[in-house]
Amino acid sequence: MSKALIVSDSHGLTKELQWVRERHIGEVDIMIHCGDSQLMPDDPSIERFLTVMGNCDFGGYPLETSLDFSGRRFFITHGHKYSVKTSLMSLKYKALQENADIVCFGHSHVLGAEVVGGTLFLNPGSIRLPRERIEKTYMILDLNDDIINLSVFELNGREVKELAREFVLPK
Template identity: 30%
Template structure:
């Protein structure tokens, strides 16, 4: 199972298209907010692929979309949020505490536009950065998780 992780596209659908076209064998698209309706374009362009997404701090007049969600992919529980509600510009502490409440294996966030891949308290933490510059890949095979960051140039 392979997922592409994007965030902070801010109406730049070309950056999303470029990233997804580099990864033809994905099973899931994940967007961590500041979508600005790019998700509508994602769903139109790749209707065969499921898409998990949340609202960011710049997603105005978008309704019925949560600011965070928990879902399972490849047998692993993922906590997805934009991050602005958890003060991620200063620290990931509150974010990790929330992910732990949900018993998440992986925590995905955006907001800072800076890519980050680390582990805290047994939870793998991924910020793919701004889709204009980078994205993340999560591969899960036989219960083993491999996460990487890639440039989107």
């Protein structure tokens, strides 16, 4: 069993990113930041996060990245280059091209999780400026064979239990 923490759109927050990291550092195996940190890559606050570049970022981050983790292919992007505020269609095509099982993205600041065509699309919302909800959120994925459990947390560490979901996603 492996765990991934996913955060996005922190827009300059530093101590809050450190709180999230320190709260879960022994619990998760990987930490992903889907862009718009507005921090330089050498900022201690973003340390240990695998980070991509958002439309408000500058210097040093890749625009997108793919990685294999816990038997799954992850594709990570901010989403602005795929017009995620209007549709997931462009991102879905990119996920197919990347052979991704799980896509992590941000940009819209809208918390969401859905399976489209066998691919799990995740947007952790924003820990600074959430839209369509009042909670400032991030996610933890618990990957266990074909079962993926999603937990949503508020910035203060409280789990939003009513948003927990289980996805069956065969490898």
